[in-house]
Amino acid sequence: MRVGTTVSRTVQLVVAVLPSDQYSRGAEQAVLANDPNLFFRTGLENICASLAGQLVDAGSTTRWSSTSPDPAIADFVHVLIGIEKARDTMPLTILQGHFQAAKAAGLSASDALKSTFALACLAPSVAGIGQ
Amino acid sequence: MTMDASRRELLIRTLFGAGMLGLRSLATGIPLSILADPRRALGAGSATACPPNAAAQYILFSSSGDGDPVNANVPGAYAMTGIAHPTDPTMAPTSLMLAGKQYTAAAPWALLPQAMLDRTCFFHHGTYTNDHSDLSEVMRLQGFVLQRDMLVSMIAAQLAGCLGTVQSEPLALGPRSSSESLTAQGRPQPILSPAALAGVLSPPAGPLGQIQQIRDADLDRLNAWFKQNGSSAQRDFLDRYATSQQQARSISQSLLNTLANITDNSPNSQVAAAVVLFRMNVSPVISIHIPFGGDNHTDPSLATEAKQTVSGVAAIGNLWTQLNAAGLQDRVTFAMMNVFGRTLSAARNTNGRDHQGDHHVTVLIGKPFKGGVVGGLEPTNSDYRAMSIDSSSGAAVAAGAGDIPFSDTLAALGKTLAAGCGVDRGFVDQDIRRGKLVAGALA
Numbered sequence: 404m405r406v407g408t409t410v411s412r413t414v415q416l417v418v419a420v421l422p423s424d425q426y427s428r429g430a431e432q433a434v435l436a437n438d439p440n441l442f443f444r445t446g447l448e449n450i451c452a453s454l455a456g457q458l459v460d461a462g463s464t465t466r467w468s469s470t471s472p473d474p475a476i477a478d479f480v481h482v483l484i485g486i487e488k489a490r491d492t493m494p495l496t497i498l499q500g501h502f503q504a505a506k507a508a509g510l511s512a513s514d515a516l517k518s519t520f521a522l523a524c525l526a527p528s529v530a531g532i533g534q
Numbered sequence: 535m536t537m538d539a540s541r542r543e544l545l546i547r548t549l550f551g552a553g554m555l556g557l558r559s560l561a562t563g564i565p566l567s568i569l570a571d572p573r574r575a576l577g578a579g580s581a582t583a584c585p586p587n588a589a590a591q592y593i594l595f596s597s598s599g600d601g602d603p604v605n606a607n608v609p610g611a612y613a614m615t616g617i618a619h620p621t622d623p624t625m626a627p628t629s630l631m632l633a634g635k636q637y638t639a640a641a642p643w644a645l646l647p648q649a650m651l652d653r654t655c656f657f658h659h660g661t662y663t664n665d666h667s668d669l670s671e672v673m674r675l676q677g678f679v680l681q682r683d684m685l686v687s688m689i690a691a692q693l694a695g696c697l698g699t700v701q702s703e704p705l706a707l708g709p710r711s712s713s714e715s716l717t718a719q720g721r722p723q724p725i726l727s728p729a730a731l732a733g734v735l736s737p738p739a740g741p742l743g744q745i746q747q748i749r750d751a752d753l754d755r756l757n758a759w760f761k762q763n764g765s766s767a768q769r770d771f772l773d774r775y776a777t778s779q780q781q782a783r784s785i786s787q788s789l790l791n792t793l794a795n796i797t798d799n800s801p802n803s804q805v806a807a808a809v810v811l812f813r814m815n816v817s818p819v820i821s822i823h824i825p826f827g828g829d830n831h832t833d834p835s836l837a838t839e840a841k842q843t844v845s846g847v848a849a850i851g852n853l854w855t856q857l858n859a860a861g862l863q864d865r866v867t868f869a870m871m872n873v874f875g876r877t878l879s880a881a882r883n884t885n886g887r888d889h890q891g892d893h894h895v896t897v898l899i900g901k902p903f904k905g906g907v908v909g910g911l912e913p914t915n916s917d918y919r920a921m922s923i924d925s926s927s928g929a930a931v932a933a934g935a936g937d938i939p940f941s942d943t944l945a946a947l948g949k950t951l952a953a954g955c956g957v958d959r960g961f962v963d964q965d966i967r968r969g970k971l972v973a974g975a976l977a
Contacts, residue, residue: 413733416733417733419727419730439775439778440701440703440724440778440781441701441735441778441782442726442734444782445734445735449733449734452738452743494756494759501749501752504752505745508744509744510745514740514741514742518741518745518749521742521749522752526753526756527757527760527772527775528760531771
């Protein structure tokens with residue numbers, strides 16, 4: 404997915420309600436929005452779910468495929484969540500476990516990997532990242 | 535994107551860089567400050583401990599940076615000749631009763647239910663600015679709220695514990711521009727639109743929504759793992775992040791379905807969404823924007839003023855209907871305060887009005903308030919300004935002889951609203967450094 408890609412209406416609506424960083428009159432440093440409140444949490448979950456559909460099993464140029472779940476999940480941990488290989492055991496276990504649990508709950512492999520992406524996308528190190 | 539792209543590049547391109555989802559747009563609102571540089575983050579909210587309090591009110595707060603001409607057509611503005619009013623028949627001067635006392639106002643106000651009028655207070659005061667961009671300063675009572683917080687944010691923080699709300703910050707549903715946005719302890723708050731609420735709050739549709747509980751449990755495990763090695767600031771963030779998840783799961787599906795039926799951002803939709811959010815117990819204060827004529831410098835025959843006063847008062851009447859339907863008529867106070875009023879003199883205001891920081895009328899409607907008029911107006915130079923006020927009766931006092939001088943009338947309005955809505959009076963005097971409570975405005 405590249406800059407200029409059109410995202411879903413849901414994502415556009417959610418992004419529109421997130422507060423902007425801004426400068427407050429007379430303050431030398433920016434005021435940064437830093438509250439993971441109700442709207443942030445639910446909004447981010449909907450963004451992640453929507454983007455999962457555009458990044459997992461999304462046609463011939465898809466970023467990740469459910470036919471190769473292990474490399475995808477490793478990418479989620481190392482690249483998305485940002486955990487180095489030296490200490491990736493626990494997050495890998497959690498994400499792989501989620502993928503299996505999702506399939507056991509009746510989801511297809513594709514939907515299970517999308518849910519795993521959404522889980523990684525909601526990880527605090529992603530939710531807390533900024534510019 | 536190559537497989538060896540850096541994490542930062544991936545995040546920017548996939549999560550933060552896509553189309554309308556520009557980096558700045560999404561990065562804003564993300565709690566980067568805690569993890570990236572806690573020293574730059576402002577202090578966390580400071581909701582006070584507060585026992586359940588039957589006097590505590592939710593507040594629906596309408597504000598406008600346009601400076602709408604509310605002050606021209608309400609009780610108190612007909613007490614003297616020489617003030618311009620729209621000539622449209624729908625705005626004819628009409629008698630109405632407020633808690634047993636007769637006043638004159640534009641006809642739309644007289645159409646409100648008597649039970650509502652009996653708890654409607656028209657508070658005349660100054661805002662001391664003629665600049666549209668100063669709405670945030672007016673919301674801070676021109677700097678007289680402790681730590682330069684906004685009045686509504688201070689009230690929300692004080693009442694959140696009493697009401698048991700999900701959050702202690704006010705919610706902004708109606709702002710039309712950044713100048714109408716809210717901050718709480720300096721932190722900008724989301725600007726929500728009624729039509730977007732269901733999309734924001736509802737769980738993901740389809741299979742991903744079906745296994746939300748499994749994902750929540752696994753996210754809890756991830757959070758716990760992060761927490762093991764986190765700094766104190768990161769652990770604090772993780773606690774708040776976990777709390778936000780609990781809040782999200784406590785939302786009633788039936789109320790979400792009600793929100794889903796709201797398809798536009800009109801004043802009536804703002805009112806409808808606000809009532810649902812009060813029923814969800816999300817926040818003590820929700821701000822909306824009900825137009826009452828706007829920035830009407832050029833308004834032939836004051837026709838726009840007339841039209842929007844009719845529709846604006848109707849929206850307030852609709853609020854009463856909806857609050858009664860929800861059983862919240864005694865729990866929600868409506869307040870309408872704008873950046874300034876408009877000039878009034880009939881000698882120069884028949885086809886539009888200019889900014890008037892010396893006179894504005896805040897409308898307070900709620901169980902804690904007694905129907906009537908607080909303060910009034912007097913001629914000054916080529917127009918009018920708010921008079922000083924007697925704090926015990928609320929009566930206007932000429933020539934600045936009241937114990938609330940003109941310069942303190944805005945702070946007095948703030949104290950009266952806060953105390954009326956259940957904020958401890960000791961806190962009120964501590965948190966608002968000027969003015970006096972107007973006892974005569976309270977029921």
